[in-house]
Amino acid sequence: MAKFYQTDVRILEHKTVLPGYKSLFFSHPTLAKNARPGQFLLLDCGTFFRRPFTISSVKGIIIEILYKVIGKGTRYLSEKKKGDWLNVFGPLGNGFNPSPQGERTSPENLVFVAGGTGIASLRFLAQKISVPGILFYGAKTKNDIIGLDVFKQKKWHIKISTEDCSSGSKGLVTDTFKKYLSGSRHLPSYLYSAGPKPMLKRISEICISNGIAGQVSLEEIIACGVGACRGCAVKTAVKTNKFIYKTVCKDGPVFDIREILWD
Template structure:
């Protein structure tokens, strides 16, 4: 059994701060043990209130960032209130205790030879992509980072401020045209798409299912590698409950677990319709 299993036990983390950045989108910062510093962009954590009865199941969240602040390691989670669980989390304040499991799942694959990183983010799907952009900027110096960021309105553009500091360019779309391109982020991406085709280009995306499905269709004749981060309801986060199934096309098809075989997948391997 060895002694390593201890690091995988659920840890107790203290809320450092929480604030609402744009409407119904919260940035939660928690103090975590130092081993969280090894987290990879694309990995996620399972979170629940320490000792709390509700929500009953932990909720999965992509990691938004991990950083050192003095002697502490801080984990950031950026989420949107979408249901009872996230509504309860939105009331967390400094000093509250959480039970956290992770980092879990596989991270994005970033080839060192990559020269252009293209991010296509829909709504709160920005969270894992922002962490990826940050890591690329830290480790790959002058890599070209282009982000396509979509939201409903100018007021609901989540994560913009940070991306503008990291990225070479941030291209914005809003459903109502109140800022940037009017329409879906995939429509904005489509206009530039032919630029992104070489071996040194990587595309990464996260957002609503319909958006990822439409991106998959757009890329059908484009050879660029594209990885997506998928979301699915899950109970355990480490492969036991089989709740988070997604149908893939490779290996003869069938279901795999978002938590363990993912949450990062090649966009061409995902069967979005089933």
């Protein structure tokens, strides 16, 4: 059975990465040892329901949360200072399987597609995968590009797309990825993706039509975080014309790319 920890941790560092984006660091030896890429924590954000955040990096016993300040909870969190206490609950959910097809040998084999803050979970996954691949990363503008340090250190090929053309190619990351596939002699053998739902839906369509296997990490509004309230249920395929509901918080957030039945 999965082991969760609910505990107060002391914030070791809390820095602004870019305006509106912050990185929060704390230490917890057992949580750090048990956390897997794609899993998340519920943080006390001063709101009735805690807020979910992916574990974005683990170095030794230090855990990092990389987040965007968007509303009441993240604003409250962003005001916490080094030395303040924070109540955390996790690690929750089913993370990525980093070696579904055994060890990879060629960078062309592995592709990550990230949209917005979806980069946070892929960053931790990149820490765990020894061979670099290609990262396609889409953001609204160059001022929304975060979390590339791990990919740069590990010598990944990075292809940026921004909607306003302030960095990399202009347009959506899904279009950049599709263009790459049509001009590429070798299709990627495996893909991991995290980001907004419309992006994941399009990525799934592209992968399925090109025979590319992979996993996607979904975001839904999370309440209980442990599969009890069913508030985060999504439709998943069982057989032709059959489906069951699975929860993003407990069965996911990571699912096989063929599993989700998109609205």
